[in-house]
Amino acid sequence: MKKWVIPIIIGLVVIVGIAYRISVVKGQENKKVEGVEAIQMREGFPVEVVPVQVGPFEVWREIPGKVEGYRQAVISTPVTARVASIRYQVGDEVKKDVPIINLDESDPKDFSRSKLLRSVYEDSRREYERYKVLSDSGGISANALEKVRLAMESAKTNLEQADANVQLSSPVSGTLMALYARVGERAERDKTIAVVSAVDQLRVVAAVSDHDVAELKPGQDVRLVTAPGKEHRGKVERVSLGANPDTGLFDLEIMLDNEERNLRIGTYVNVEVRIYSEKKAAAVDSRTRFRDSDGKECVFQAEGDIAHKVAVRVVAENDDNSSLEGLNPAWPVVLTGQSQLKDGVKLRIEKAEKISQTSPTGQTGRTE
Numbered sequence: 558m559k560k561w562v563i564p565i566i567i568g569l570v571v572i573v574g575i576a577y578r579i580s581v582v583k584g585q586e587n588k589k590v591e592g593v594e595a596i597q598m599r600e601g602f603p604v605e606v607v608p609v610q611v612g613p614f615e616v617w618r619e620i621p622g623k624v625e626g627y628r629q630a631v632i633s634t635p636v637t638a639r640v641a642s643i644r645y646q647v648g649d650e651v652k653k654d655v656p657i658i659n660l661d662e663s664d665p666k667d668f669s670r671s672k673l674l675r676s677v678y679e680d681s682r683r684e685y686e687r688y689k690v691l692s693d694s695g696g697i698s699a700n701a702l703e704k705v706r707l708a709m710e711s712a713k714t715n716l717e718q719a720d721a722n723v724q725l726s727s728p729v730s731g732t733l734m735a736l737y738a739r740v741g742e743r744a745e746r747d748k749t750i751a752v753v754s755a756v757d758q759l760r761v762v763a764a765v766s767d768h769d770v771a772e773l774k775p776g777q778d779v780r781l782v783t784a785p786g787k788e789h790r791g792k793v794e795r796v797s798l799g800a801n802p803d804t805g806l807f808d809l810e811i812m813l814d815n816e817e818r819n820l821r822i823g824t825y826v827n828v829e830v831r832i833y834s835e836k837k838a839a840a841v842d843s844r845t846r847f848r849d850s851d852g853k854e855c856v857f858q859a860e861g862d863i864a865h866k867v868a869v870r871v872v873a874e875n876d877d878n879s880s881l882e883g884l885n886p887a888w889p890v891v892l893t894g895q896s897q898l899k900d901g902v903k904l905r906i907e908k909a910e911k912i913s914q915t916s917p918t919g920q921t922g923r924t925e
Contacts, residue, residue, distance in 0.1 A: 600903070600905055601862055601902075601903040601904045601905030601906075602864075602894060602897055602898060602902055602903070602904055602905060603894060603905045603907050604857075604859075604864075604891045604892070604893060604894035604895075604898070604904050604905070604906060604907065605891070605892045605893040605894065605906075605907055606859055606889035606890060606891055606892055606906055607841060607842050607845065607889060607890055607892050608889050608890075609839050609840070609841055609884050609885075609886045609887075609888070609889070609890060610839075610840045610841070611837060611838070611839050611840075611886050612836075612837065612838070612840075613834075613835070613836055613837075613838070614833075614834075614835050614838035614840045614873065614878075614880045615831055615833060615834045615835075615875075616831070616832050616833035616834075616873050616874070616875050617780075617829040617830065617831050617832070617875075618769065618772060618773075618829065618830045618831075618832045619827050619828075619829050620763050620765060620769070620809065620811075620827070620828055620829070620830055621763060621825060621826070621827050622761035622762055622763030622809070622811065622825070622826060622827075622828060623761065623762055623763075623823070623824070623825055623826075624759050624760075624761055624813075624820055624821065624822055624823065624824050624825075624826060625754075625759065625760050625761070625762055625822060625823075626731070626734070626752075626754025626755060626756065626759060626760070626822055627754075627755060627758040627759050627760045627812060628729045628731065628754065628755040628758075629729070629731075629752065629753070629754040629755070629822075630727040630728050630729050630731075630752070630753045630754070631749050631751075631752055632657065632658075632725050632726075632727060632749070632750050632751040632752070632753065633746075633747050633748055633749055633750055634660060634725060634744045634745075634746060634747075634748075634750055635746065635747075636746050637743055637744065637745055637746045638660040638661060638743065638744055639660065639661040639741065639742070639743050639744075640658060640659075640660060640661075640738045640739065640740050640741065640742055640743070640744055641659045641660055641661045641662075641740070642658070642659040642740060643657070643658050643659075643736070643738065643739075643740055644656060644657055644658070644659070645657050645733050645736075646733070646736070647733055647734065647735065647736050648732065648733065649732070649733050650730075650731070650732055650733075651727055651730065651731065651732070651733050651753055652730050653726075653727060653728060653729055653730045654726050654727075654728070655726055655727075656724035656725065656726050657725055657726055657727060657733065657751055657753070658724075658725040658738060658744075658750060658751060659723065659724055659725075660723045660724075660725070660744065662723050674712070674715050677712045677715070678709070678712040678713050678715070680712075681705075681708050681709040681712040681713075682709050682712075682713075684705055684708075684709070685702075685705045685706055685708075685709045688701065688702050688705045689702060725750065725751070727751075727753035729753060729754075729755060730755065731753045731754045731755040731756065732753065732754060732755070732756050733751065733752075733753055734752045734753065734754050734756070734822055735749075735751065735752040736750075736751050737749055737750055737751065738750045738751070752822075754822055756815055756818050756820075756822070757814075757815055757816060757818070758812060758813070758814060758815060759812075759813050759815045759820055759822065760794070760810055760811060760812055760813070761779075761781075761791075761810070761811040761813060761826060761828050762808070762809070762810055762811075763808075763809040763810075763811070763828075764801065764804055764806035764807065764808055764809065765806060765807050765809055766806060766807070767800065767807065769807075770796060770797075770807040770809075772832040773793060773796050773809060773830060773832070774793065774796060775792075775793050775794060775795060775796060776792055776793060777792065777793040777830050777831055777832065778790070778791075778792065778830070778831040778834075779791040779792055779793060779811050779812075779813065779828050779829065779830050779831070780828070780829050780831075781813060781820075781826055781827075781828045781829070782829075783819065783820070787819075789813045789814055789815065789820065790813070790814055791811055791812045791813035791814060791828075792811070792812050793809070793810075793811055793830060794810045794811060794812045795808075795809070795810040796808075796809055796810075797809070811828055811830070813828070833873040833880075835872070835873070835880060838872065838873075838880040839880065839881055839882070839884045839886055840878050840879065840880045840881070841856070841878065841879060841881060841884070841890045842877065842878060842879075842890075842892055843874055843877060843878055843879045844892060844893075845857075845879075845890045845891060845892050845895075846869070846871070846879060846881075847895055849866070853868050854868065854869050854870065854871055855867060855868050855869065856869055856881070856884070856890050856891065856895075857890070857891035857895050857898050858884070858885055858888035858889065858890050858891070859888055859889050859890075859891060859904050859906065860885075860888050862903055862904045862905070862906065863901060863902070863903060863904065864891065864898050864899070864900065864901065864902050864903075864904050865888070865900060865901075866898075866899075866900040867883055867884065867885070868883055869881040869882060869883040869884060870882040870883055889906075891904075
């Protein structure tokens with residue numbers, strides 16, 4: 558045998574061995590894959606399930622806003638003038654129409670009318686008293702007395718109007734929340750000089766988008782959690798029908814209780830508005846939902862160890878859970894492993910979990 562034949566024979570043997578080895582490995586792999594599929598079809602596809610929770614379900618929308626007085630008066634002076642006296646300090650309770658700040662009647666010159674009108678009123682009051690004595694004794698007629706009385710009332714009205722420019726008061730009773738003046742300083746015209754507010758109730762003003770405003774309406778419940786166990790409750794009071802032309806947003810007003818007076822006017826807070834509430838809803842973890850090839854919302858439910866594909870309608874959802882229509886409350890819902898399932902296949906249930914039906918504080922959601 559020629560020497561060059563031996564290497565060729567050896568090479569062919571090696572190639573045949575390698576090819577055989579490759580075919581054996583591939584055959585083993587195919588047998589392994591086929592074995593897994595066969596086992597899953599026979600023993601069930603491994604899945605995790607959660608029960609359908611039937612009970613209360615709520616969705617809360619978080620909205621940022623600014624705290625203002627529910628009944629609030631902003632006090633300013635009609636002209637630039639010197640502050641003569643201040644009768645109250647910040648934090649004091651003040652009564653409606655009781656002067657808080659007195660301006661100097663002689664500064665500016667326009668205020669000198671107050672002195673003149675006060676003198677006119679005092680003269681007319683004394684004259685009325687003198688005429689009344691004469692009328693009681695029959696010295697003058699009732700018509701003459703009435704003319705003097707009307708003149709006195711007119712002088713009193715003129716004086717009160719002039720005093721309103723000098724003696725600054727609040728049209729509402731409440732707490733003096735802010736004071737922007739000092740005795741001896743000049744108060745600028747039309748600038749805020751004091752703020753009075755009733756603080757047992759406050760309002761939160763906010764601006765929301767056209768998407769969010771569709772979920773809001775007067776009367777909805779509102780909550781504000783300021784600390785663990787401390788919560789302020791209130792209601793949506795007003796939702797504007799049209800957008801603000803300057804911002805393109807819709808104005809929203811919320812009333813909140815503040816009996817403990819621990820909310821401060823001017824601060825910014827995040828309130829929560831309840832936009833959905835159902836006493837008896839069927840709710841599951843939102844991760845159980847998927848869309849099929851037709852784009853329909855579906856879940857898989859387990860009747861014993863058999864999978865059923867169920868079409869559902871989403872009624873409402875928060876960050877974690879969904880309220881659904883179309884569920885069988887007695888069947889648990891598949892949480893993981895949906896992608897490998899078909900209607901009617903056998904399941905091997907490995908784990909069950911529970912969910913919370915109510916959206917925790919700070920979560921947002923939507924409704925259909």
